[in-house]
Amino acid sequence: MxxxxxxxxxxxxxxxxxxxxxxxxxxxxxxxxxxxxxxxxxxxxxxxxxxxxxxxxxxxxxxxxxxxxxxxxxxxxxxxxxxxxxxxxxxxxxxxxxxxxxxxxxxxxxxLPAAAQGLVETWHQGIPVTEFLGLTITHSSSTRVETSADMEKSINVHQSMFAGAIYSQAVLTGWGLIHLRAQQAGINGSIVLASGDIKYRKPITESPRGVVNASLPLSDFMVINDGDKYRVELTVIMHQGESDDVSAQFIGRYVILPKS
Incomplete structure (x- = not known):
């Protein structure tokens, strides 16, 4: 043939x-x-x-x-x-x-990959600090999102990443996975962070990397169509470069609110 x-x-x-x-x-x-x-x-x-x-x-x-x-x-x-x-x-x-x-x-x-690219553009347009920090998505799949940031824009007087930047990157890494899964499900809602806890374990001195792994079934998002809230807890790990060592661990409780 x-x-x-x-x-x-x-x-x-x-x-x-x-x-x-x-x-x-x-x-x-x-x-x-x-x-x-x-x-x-x-x-x-x-x-x-x-x-x-x-x-x-x-x-x-x-x-x-x-x-x-x-x-x-x-x-x-x-x-x-x-x-x-x-x-x-x-x-x-x-x-x-x-x-x-x-x-x-x-x-x-x-x-498709343009979804993650579009999300980064939304961050940069709607949350100016994310553009300043150079926050971007380096990997995305149905169960995993990885982000990176510009270390030079995140540095403190100790020449390591300042705590607020670590927290922000961790929050948005988890937020990104939820957003992309909701987009795939065809759900239009407002994602908010209800609460979050972070433990700082090691300083980050180069190549900040945020990683979230979670299975979020698309069927779970359908409660939004019925006017209900969707709640999910995610664990985000912050690493330095390609190291698997945990520099910080963030646990976030997110809510998607139906849009009126």
């Missing part, structure tokens, strides 16, 4: 014939060909920061990785367009292998 690719408009005759038994959207389609035969087609329906991805593979060519290849190409296209969140529907087993998670009956979603 020699697969070639074309971007076809929705009124293309061959595409219309291929999609005769499926919903055809008013959008260009990424189409996989073997010679003149259409193997499958997919689309990326962009809606600002969000986009919907869909794919159809001819029955006789299924289970050969064609659908995953089409979606993977569409995901890369979404990344280049700075799309933050992708949604899909259909066979969950298929979408799960591509990193999508279930948010509702027959609805799945996936966050």
């Amino acid at each position: 020699n697969i070639t690719w074309e971007l076809l408009p929705c009124d293309n005759l061959r595409l219309c014939q291929f999609m005769a038994n499926y919903e055809l959207r008013q959008q260009d389609y990424l189409v996989a060909f073997d010679g003149d035969v259409i193997l499958g087609a997919g689309l990326l329906k962009d809606d600002g920061a969000d986009a919907h991805v869909d794919v159809v593979v001819a029955p006789e060519y299924r289970k050969q990785g064609i659908g995953k290849t089409i979606v993977s190409r569409l995901i890369e296209s979404a990344k280049s367009q700075r799309v933050e969140r992708l949604t899909s529907h259909g066979d969950f087993a298929f979408w799960q292998t591509l990193g999508f998670e279930n948010i509702a009956d027959n609805q799945y979603c996936k966050l």
Whole structure:
């Protein structure tokens, strides 16, 4: 099989014939060909920061990785367009292998790197001190967020990171994980810190790094849609550079308030 690719408009005759038994959207389609035969087609329906991805593979060519290849190409296209969140529907087993998670009956979603980039921009615009400290997200996944800060902007008279900067970075590291999971769940609420406790164990003299690891099921966030608060306690560890030694441990109790 020699697969070639074309971007076809929705009124293309061959595409219309291929999609005769499926919903055809008013959008260009990424189409996989073997010679003149259409193997499958997919689309990326962009809606600002969000986009919907869909794919159809001819029955006789299924289970050969064609659908995953089409979606993977569409995901890369979404990344280049700075799309933050992708949604899909259909066979969950298929979408799960591509990193999508279930948010509702027959609805799945996936966050892209632009979501973390967008969050950092929100911090810098809404909390000026975060831009001054050079706070950024260096890693994000469904269960982990890591942040870094500019040591030169955080230094005290002892040539180590001052306590307030450590506390702020720890708070926002935990806040970041909650925000990204809520965004993936499609929840729009206000995240606040209800209370926080921190223990300072070792001075940080270079490369401040905040790390939070936690499993936050997307289904838990759905209470916001019912007008209820979502509460979660997170532990954030502050490190120095790549060291695994604990420089500070922060325990934060966060609340998401429904937006009226």
